[in-house]
Amino acid sequence: MQATGRLRGALPGIMTRSTGNRSSDRLLYWLLLPVFVISILPIVRLAFEGVFVGGVPSLDYFRDVLGSGATWQATANSLYTAGLGTIISLLIGGAFAFLVALTDVRAKAALVFCFMIPMMIPPQITALSWVQLTGPSSALLNAFGMAPPMGSPQPLYSAEGIALLLGIQHASIVFLTLRANLRMIPREQIEAARLAGARGGRLWWQIILPLTSPGLIAGTAMAFVTALGNFGIPAMLGIPANYPTLPTLIYQKLAGFGPSVLGEVSVLAMLIGAIAICGVAIHHRLLANRDYRLMGMVGRPLDIRLGARRSLVETVLWAALIAILVVPLMALIATSLVPAFGVKLDFTNFSFDAFNQVLFVQPSTIRAFHNSFLLSVGAAVMLVLVCLPLAYVMVRKPSKLTKLINLLIEVPYALPGVVLAIACILLFIKIPVIEISLYGTLGIIFIAYLARFLVIALRPVMNSFTQLDPALEEAAQACGAGLGRRLRDVLLPLAAPSAAAGALLVFLTAFNELTVSALLWSAGNETLGVLIFNLDDSGDTVLASAVAVLVVLVVIALMSCFQLASRRLPKGVVPWQT
Amino acid sequence: MADINLSRITKCFGDYRALNQVSLDISDGEFVALLGPSGCGKTTLLRLMAGFEEPGEGQISIGGQVVADPAKGVMVSPEDRNLGIVFQSYALWPHMSVSRNVGYPLEVRGMNRADRDRRISEALDIVALGPYADRSPAELSGGQRQRVALARCLVMEPRAVLLDEPLANLDVHLRETMQQAFLDFHRRTGATMIYVTHDQAEAMAMADRIAVMDKGHIRQMAAPETLYREPADHMVAGFVGAGSVLPITGVEVENGGTCSVKLGDTRIAARVCPKLASSGHINGQAGLCLRPEDVWVEDEAPLRGKVEDCVYLGGRFRLSVRIDDEHTLPVYANRRARVGEPVGLKVADGWVFDRLAGEVA
Ligand SMILES: Nc1ncnc2c1ncn2[C@@H]1O[C@H](COP(=O)(O)OP(=O)(O)OP(=O)(O)O)[C@@H](O)[C@H]1O
Ligand SMILES: [Mg+2]
Numbered sequence: 035m036q037a038t039g040r041l042r043g044a045l046p047g048i049m050t051r052s053t054g055n056r057s058s059d060r061l062l063y064w065l066l067l068p069v070f071v072i073s074i075l076p077i078v079r080l081a082f083e084g085v086f087v088g089g090v091p092s093l094d095y096f097r098d099v100l101g102s103g104a105t106w107q108a109t110a111n112s113l114y115t116a117g118l119g120t121i122i123s124l125l126i127g128g129a130f131a132f133l134v135a136l137t138d139v140r141a142k143a144a145l146v147f148c149f150m151i152p153m154m155i156p157p158q159i160t161a162l163s164w165v166q167l168t169g170p171s172s173a174l175l176n177a178f179g180m181a182p183p184m185g186s187p188q189p190l191y192s193a194e195g196i197a198l199l200l201g202i203q204h205a206s207i208v209f210l211t212l213r214a215n216l217r218m219i220p221r222e223q224i225e226a227a228r229l230a231g232a233r234g235g236r237l238w239w240q241i242i243l244p245l246t247s248p249g250l251i252a253g254t255a256m257a258f259v260t261a262l263g264n265f266g267i268p269a270m271l272g273i274p275a276n277y278p279t280l281p282t283l284i285y286q287k288l289a290g291f292g293p294s295v296l297g298e299v300s301v302l303a304m305l306i307g308a309i310a311i312c313g314v315a316i317h318h319r320l321l322a323n324r325d326y327r328l329m330g331m332v333g334r335p336l337d338i339r340l341g342a343r344r345s346l347v348e349t350v351l352w353a354a355l356i357a358i359l360v361v362p363l364m365a366l367i368a369t370s371l372v373p374a375f376g377v378k379l380d381f382t383n384f385s386f387d388a389f390n391q392v393l394f395v396q397p398s399t400i401r402a403f404h405n406s407f408l409l410s411v412g413a414a415v416m417l418v419l420v421c422l423p424l425a426y427v428m429v430r431k432p433s434k435l436t437k438l439i440n441l442l443i444e445v446p447y448a449l450p451g452v453v454l455a456i457a458c459i460l461l462f463i464k465i466p467v468i469e470i471s472l473y474g475t476l477g478i479i480f481i482a483y484l485a486r487f488l489v490i491a492l493r494p495v496m497n498s499f500t501q502l503d504p505a506l507e508e509a510a511q512a513c514g515a516g517l518g519r520r521l522r523d524v525l526l527p528l529a530a531p532s533a534a535a536g537a538l539l540v541f542l543t544a545f546n547e548l549t550v551s552a553l554l555w556s557a558g559n560e561t562l563g564v565l566i567f568n569l570d571d572s573g574d575t576v577l578a579s580a581v582a583v584l585v586v587l588v589v590i591a592l593m594s595c596f597q598l599a600s601r602r603l604p605k606g607v608v609p610w611q612t
Numbered sequence: 613m614a615d616i617n618l619s620r621i622t623k624c625f626g627d628y629r630a631l632n633q634v635s636l637d638i639s640d641g642e643f644v645a646l647l648g649p650s651g652c653g654k655t656t657l658l659r660l661m662a663g664f665e666e667p668g669e670g671q672i673s674i675g676g677q678v679v680a681d682p683a684k685g686v687m688v689s690p691e692d693r694n695l696g697i698v699f700q701s702y703a704l705w706p707h708m709s710v711s712r713n714v715g716y717p718l719e720v721r722g723m724n725r726a727d728r729d730r731r732i733s734e735a736l737d738i739v740a741l742g743p744y745a746d747r748s749p750a751e752l753s754g755g756q757r758q759r760v761a762l763a764r765c766l767v768m769e770p771r772a773v774l775l776d777e778p779l780a781n782l783d784v785h786l787r788e789t790m791q792q793a794f795l796d797f798h799r800r801t802g803a804t805m806i807y808v809t810h811d812q813a814e815a816m817a818m819a820d821r822i823a824v825m826d827k828g829h830i831r832q833m834a835a836p837e838t839l840y841r842e843p844a845d846h847m848v849a850g851f852v853g854a855g856s857v858l859p860i861t862g863v864e865v866e867n868g869g870t871c872s873v874k875l876g877d878t879r880i881a882a883r884v885c886p887k888l889a890s891s892g893h894i895n896g897q898a899g900l901c902l903r904p905e906d907v908w909v910e911d912e913a914p915l916r917g918k919v920e921d922c923v924y925l926g927g928r929f930r931l932s933v934r935i936d937d938e939h940t941l942p943v944y945a946n947r948r949a950r951v952g953e954p955v956g957l958k959v960a961d962g963w964v965f966d967r968l969a970g971e972v973a
Contacts (some may be wrong), residue, residue: 514691515691545857
């Protein structure tokens with residue numbers, strides 16, 4: 035707890051430097067403390083494992099790990115797949131966001147709705163369904179007689195295959211961040227550009243793109259960091275291809291279980307953390323030079339007319355959706371319906387046995403749904419509540435401390451879930467001072483989720499605070515509204531769309547998250563991700579697919595509920611609504 | 613109750629000094645206009661008073677209470693200053709209706725519903741927006757939005773009202789109505805008003821005193837008529853009124869604050885700035901400020917010139933008459949004049965001041 039003490043010592047200095055010196059302003063800084071404890075302390079704890087050998091400070095682990103060629107090979111592979119994947123996400127997500135938010139394409143709500151689905155499918159399921167889709171034993175392709183011949187190589191078992199799936203998986207992240215940003219562009223700024231004679235490409239490149247660059251940069255950074263820490267896809271595709279990335283290297287080390295495993299994993303984790311921090315630091319550097327506060331009234335959405343090209347654009351959008359959503363989903367459904375894995379599916383032999391089995395025979399499915407629902411909704415709600423004031427402090431009252439925390443909270447998200455899980459176990463197996471163990475309860479999973487997904491909830495909110503005309507808040511201040519009131523009456527409603535987008539992202543990512551809970555679960559406390567993984571691992575691929583199909587159905591049902599309630603919610607809260 | 617005192621305020625943005633050693637004393641109930649060219653620091657000064665910016669040096673006090681003093685670490689936050697402000701960019705909350713926007717200060721103060729509604733509808737009536745109460749700000753025109761912002765400021769009856777170019781978006785007719793509304797409000801409540809504008813006619817018409825700003829300095833703070841008749845320096849003389857400033861030599865100071873100035877081939881009588889008269893080196897740096905209404909065409913007058921330009925202003929003409937290579941005089945005339953026509957000019961009044969004052973600061 036030495037670090038906590040240091041933090042406390044640093045607080046008064048920061049407070050006198052801030053503009054307001056009221057107690058409510060000071061209170062805001064205390065918010066940084068739980069954030070520090072939950073999301074930074076576990077990592078610090080893990081880092082200790084890397085720099086102490088048998089209780090003595092030593093750089094042995096560093097020398098071993100950093101001196102090994104395998105480490106650098108895996109680093110290069112990670113950078114390549116995450117980088118290429120980010121570009122793919124940016125292209126797909128960016129194109130969707132721009133077209134849906136700014137032009138007059140039809141059926142926007144449906145497009146957005148469908149575009150959200152790929153990210154709700156857990157990465158290893160995505161990988162599984164694509165492998166099943168494209169490989170020689172593809173249930174779907176075999177049903178049409180289009181499967182490649184037995185024995186031919188699986189094209190996805192390659193660096194580009196990993197990057198492609200990472201790109202598809204994380205396109206929604208770029209999409210959501212960018213779209214929240216696009217909603218806030220006042221119509222006048224684009225209309226002014228059009229009157230100035232900007233049209234077509236010039237309008238896009240010189241006005242719309244720079245205006246949305248904060249969202250683009252933020253989305254890109256987030257997609258990159260997510261791709262960097264992704265385990266499911268490189269594990270399913272990279273291990274068979276003998277193409278190690280940092281997360282799979284860590285996994286293999288853990289599976290090996292030597293005496294030095296924790297130390298080496300700790301060093302590798304620091305390496306991933308360092309790369310993620312570099313990425314995020316570049317992102318902050320880029321954003322620091324642009325203060326694109328959007329002035330003027332937000333409200334009326336834009337509708338750039340596509341004219342004759344509209345049908346073409348719509349066709350391309352839907353075709354892309356079919357390729358990235360419908361086809362793998364079909365593959366997944368096909369797998370869940372076959373009587374046994376590898377059997378050719380046709381209209382005579384499909385069966386719902388697997389669904390019957392997971393729903394009514396095994397009690398763990400319902401329990402896992404319950405647990406995952408509780409955890410993901412809890413994390414989403416909790417994080418939004420924390421993120422509004424936190425984003426406020428970070429954006430409006432930046433100091434050295436907030437900037438540091440801003441970088442560090444990225445680490446739990448960028449680390450592979452397994453590593454975060456180990457860090458949490460190390461710290462919470464016996465909490466110092468109060469001597470309680472969280473291990474073996476849902477609580478430890480919950481805390482790990484809070485640590486991991488803080489960034490997802492925080493970034494969109496920070497982004498929208500950056501773009502708010504500060505006069506809106508100042509006007510409330512002049513009216514006598516203190517900080518709490520301003521947050522509640524002015525900032526919260528204006529940031530609600532991005533906060534909701536953030537909450538939804540947290541919910542969707544947490545709902546079928548696997549890698550964190552894989553180490554933290556215990557009997558009775560299993561999550562959906564764990565359930566699917568365990569089934570798949572024990573050879574019950576068909577049952578695993580059935581659960582995955584159920585997960586997607588439940589999420590679609592939940593999204594539909596939001597859709598029905600959307601008329602009563604403030605405008606922009608439901609991300610796929612226009 | 614709400615006199616505002618600024619002493620030696622400096623505000624820097626990075627290396628740029630937006631305000632430099634500004635001192636300003638505004639007494640309770642006074643209506644002060646801040647006048648100056650774009651970018652001179654008016655908004656910055658206003659934001660310092662409101663508490664949105666912290667001064668780098670200096671002290672600000674409101675009603676006797678020190679609200680900002682970096683040397684002593686004092687900084688009272690804006691919400692505790694009870695000042696009303698109208699922003700250049702309206703700053704209406706897009707998620708609230710017009711009436712909620714207007715009523716928000718009362719809501720914050722915990723006023724009950726009935727009183728609040730009454731005050732809201734009064735305030736909306738003042739700005740003639742009664743029928744728009746339930747609209748959202750996005751559905752209003754620019755001028756209407758500005759009026760909502762005004763109503764929001766007036767409704768809380770603040771001890772001082774800060775207005776940042778509040779009428780910039782209104783048409784001439786509405787602008788006059790609103791000016792009257794401000795003056796009425798000022799008379800009724802006796803609140804201190806600080807009014808930023810770059811429209812000097814507006815400043816002259818409304819303010820008790822005007823502070824003319826330039827490049828982060830206050831050049832002169834005086835009643836409108838003083839500012840007009842006796843500008844302190846070149847910048848003020850040129851910025852206020854449609855006059856012109858001529859470099860002159862051959863000044864002879866007489867008693868009683870007057871002097872005689874050589875202009876063309878003749879001499880005219882003018883008032884002289886006491887500071888300049890007593891400074892001794894009067895002939896190197898004197899300037900003559902002439903207002904067009906003090907100069908008129910008189911065919912036999914000894915001061916001769918050629919008409920360079922003639923503009924109809926409605927009711928009268930304004931001529932520019934060149935009397936020699938470096939001197940052009942503004943003149944009001946009752947009839948149109950041909951360009952190039954020779955005319956005689958009679959100068960009834962002028963103001964001689966230190967042309968170089970303030971230039972080095
Ligand atoms: N936040 C800021 N950062 C850097 N420079 C600033 C900032 N705010 C104002 N300035 C600079 O300070 C100077 C004064 O700005 P200010 O807004 O006070 O001008 P103004 O007199 O209100 O002009 P206008 O009549 O055009 O509104 C300007 O040169 C401006 O560029
Ligand atoms: Mg201004």
